[in-house]
Amino acid sequence: MADLEQLAELLDEAARTAQAVAQISDTAALTPVEAYKVQALSLARRYARGERRIGVKMGLTSRAKMAQVGVDDVTWGRLTDAMRVEDGGKIGRAAYVHPRVEPEIAFLMKAPLAGAVSAMEALAAVEAVAPALEIIDSRYRDFKFDLGDVIADNSSSSGFVIGPPSAPGTDIANLGIVLTVDGRVAETGSSAAILGHPLRALVAAARMVAQAGEELRPGDIVLAGAATAAVPVAPGQRIELQVQTLGTVALSVGD
Ligand code: 0L1
Ligand code: MG
Helix, strand or coil: CCCHHHHHHHHHHHHHHCCCECCHHHCCCCCHHHHHHHHHHHHHHHHHCCCCEEEEEEECCCHHHHHHHCCCCCEEEEEEHHHEECCCCEEEHHHCCCCEEEEEEEEEECCCECCCCCHHHHHHCEEEEEEEEEEECCCEHHHCCCHHHHHHCHHHEEEEEECCCECCCCCCCCCEEEEEECCEEEEEEEHHHCCCCHHHHHHHHHHHHHHCCCCECCCCEEEEEECCCCEECCCCCEEEEEECCCEEEEEEEEC
C-alpha cells in the first residue's frame, strides 16, 4: 500500500506552493477509502498550521462531471478559513496552479447534521442559502485525475466566495444561473443541474461526513456543487455570478 502520509504531504505542499504534481494513479491507484484518508491527513497538516475547518464542498454533483471522471456518486472535500474570499474580493493568480471558477449554491448551517437524513431534515438544519463561487484548482498536471486522485486532492477545492444570504425556505430547485467574465456571458445554467435539486447535495454531505466520523456543525458552510462547467481564470478578470432570486456574488483576479 502507498504511504498515505507521504501522499498527503505531497498534495499539501503542491497546494501550498502552487506547483503541479504527477497523478498518484500513475504509480498506484488509490481506493476511495485510501483517498479520503490522504485528504484527511493533508487537511490535518493545514490545521496544524492554524487553519480551521469551516465547512465542506460537494464535488462531481452534475451528471457531466460524474461522466468525466467515470463515477456515479459525489465526492466531498473540506473548506478552511484560509480558503474564504470576501464577496467582491481579489485572488492572486500566482497562488494557484491552474485555477477555475464555478457557480454554486451554498448552505449556511444552523444545527448539526450527520448521517442518513431526509431532504426535509436537511432543510430544517439550514440557516440561509446563498449564491457562491468555488475556486477549484487541481494540484495534478494538466488538471487530470482519476477518482482516487481527486478525492485525495480535497476534491480540487481551493477557495470560495459566498454572496448575500436568503431565507432557507427560498425555492432553489430551478434557479437561472449566469456566470460572466468581464461582463461577457461565459456559462448559463440552472440550479437543477446540481443533483436535480441542491438540497440533495446537502443530504449527501450529511451522509458522507458521517462516514468520516464528522458532522456538519452550526455555522458551517456547505457548497452544493457546480451548476455549469468551470471557467479558467486569468489576471485582470472580474467574474460575476447572478443567481435568479438569490442575487450576485463576484471576485476579481490579480497577478
Ligand atoms: O467541485 C467540483 O465538482 C470539483 C470536483 C473535482 C473535479 C474537478 O476538479 O473538476
Ligand atoms: Mg465545485
